[in-house]
Structures are given as structure tokens and as C-alpha cells.
Amino acid sequence: MLVTLDAPYVDTSAADLSLALGDGELPALHVLDLDLPGGVRLRLRLLGASHQVVLRAPGAELTETVACLPGRPPELPATVRDETSGYHFTATVLRPAGAGLSEQVAALRADLADDPYALVGVFPGDADAVTALSVRPDPPAGTLAWRTWHAYPQTNELVLTETVVALR
Template sequence: MSRRPGGPEISDDPVAVGPIATLSVAYADTSAARLGFSLDAPLQDPLAVRDAEIDGITVSVRLLGTSHQVVLDDGVHRICETVACLPEVASAVPESFQQTGYHFTSRVEQATADRFATLVEQLTALVTERSAAGFPCVLGVFPGHPHAVTAIVTDASPEEISWRTWHAYPNAGEVVVTASHLTRDRVADS
């Protein structure tokens, strides 16, 4: 573990053991317009991953650089949400998408340097808190660029499993924020 000046403890392992991970690749800024969306892209090698079981459903949150995969698997059925800059993920990220039991929304926020600094502080606290509560969460920090982060935070209720993501692009002044939820019976039906 290492500590950024004034920041949280960060795992030096490229695949995270803790909720805060320094990613093993250099930061390459992109923009919201380059991201794609898929529910059936192949699994990618993650830079950081956190897994947990929630009532018999394995939830895996996976950072792929400035993108993510969230995989829910009940041992029989699997759903894999991918938001990434990958050839396999050619569909643009929709503002809203629904499929039986699954709902996805996204938005792009404009951000200043001060807003990015505040966002990183807030995400660090949120990821740490939710992870301590037993939920799979991860915040990936790119080396040398403290505001370039990608984060995934999960939650659950008796009816659904939900997650939110943040993809920060400081050079473009953009943050892509997504929110998804999946009814528990949807995993069993997929």
C-alpha cells in the first residue's frame, strides 16, 4: 500500500485487493463521446476488480482503465454491463436503456479542476464506506493524474442490485455518470 500526499491508501497491486487502486497503466484522456455500451461484450482483463456475493449472486466490478464492466452471475445466468472504448462495444452510450428487469441511465457533467478535486474526495469516501459495508466497490486512480479516476459503487435492496459509475476525463472537462439497477429475478431469467 502507498499513500498519495493528502490522499487515501492505495493498493499497488494492479488487480485491487482493497477498494482504492492505483491503476497500472498511464492515463490517456478520452471523452464521453468515445465510450460505447454493451450487455454482451466479452469479459476483458481488468486493471482492478472487486467481487462479492450478494444473496447468492456474484457481483464483480471491474475497471478497464477509463471504462468498466459489472458482471452479475447466479451460477446459471450472467449479465455483463460494459461501458468502454473497445471495438467490441460499438453502440453509443444511451441516456436511458431498459430491458426486462434492467435499467441503465447515463449523463455527462461538465467539470472544472476544483470540481474534479471535490469529486475525487467524495468518491474516495463513498467507495471506502460502501466497501466497508460489504459491497463490491472500487476507485481506480491513474498514476500521475490525481483527478483521472474511474469508480464503481454497488448497493442492494431485497428487490434489486444497483450500481453507479463515474468516469472522469479531466482534459476534456467531463465526467460520465451512470446508474444501473437489475431486479434480482432478472438474473435468474437471463
């Protein structure tokens, strides 16, 4: 689902992002609720140029926030793995050359615009200013997976995250 947002950027660059697990829901610009097989409920939430995913499933509850978080030092880890909870997170920051950011964002918008398991928020003033979330359609058995993209045209950065959660 492609949505045009009526809000300015809150985040300024990849260096300002933090990862938080277990926080409460923050005010959202747009929300997509998904009911998945097996009693899994997933809420994809756009927060400024950031995201929040809320997972409720038998044996698994999780809130993941990637955002500029007041009171927390900016630190987006490259990887987090918690074998106890079955949570695995990775983050990568790309700085494409030339028109690479615009090309990647255009492809992302085209790929996800009509996907019922995706939410793409486009911010006013720049077609490349997007935050996108997408539930991966075929994760390994017993898991749920999603990907996110945070585009910062003012710094020519694209932050990619991928999360896999074991459903017990």
C-alpha cells in the same frame, strides 16, 4: 476499496464510450469479486478508464461494459430499459465549472475508499483521473443496483451511470 493503477488512460473522453451487454470479460486492471445474499455473485472490473460488471445470480446473468470498444461506434445512451430482462441503465455526463471536477472526485474517493462494496481505481499522473464502481447497499426489494463514475480531467467530464437489475 481504493487502488492505484499502473496503467495509462485508454479512453479519452465521454464521447468515446459505448455500452455493451453480454460481451465476454475483457482484460482488467483490477477486479473485486463480491458474494451477496441470495447466491448473487458480482464482479466489479476496472478496464483502463472504463468498467465492466459481471452479474451471476439465480435467474439473472449479465455482463455490462462501458468502454471504448473497438469495432463499435461510440454511443453511450442516456437510458436503456429492457422490461423483459429487468435491466435499467442510465448515463449522465457532467462538465463541472471551476474546480468542480476535482471537488467531486475528492468527495467520491473519500466516500468509497473504505467501502467493501466499492472499487475506485486512480490512474497515475492526475489525482482526478479515476474510475469507480459501487454496489448500492439498499436497492428496492428483488433488485440489485450499482453506480459508476468515470472522470476525465483532460476534458473536464464526469460520466455517471446507474444500473438496476431485477432478480427473478
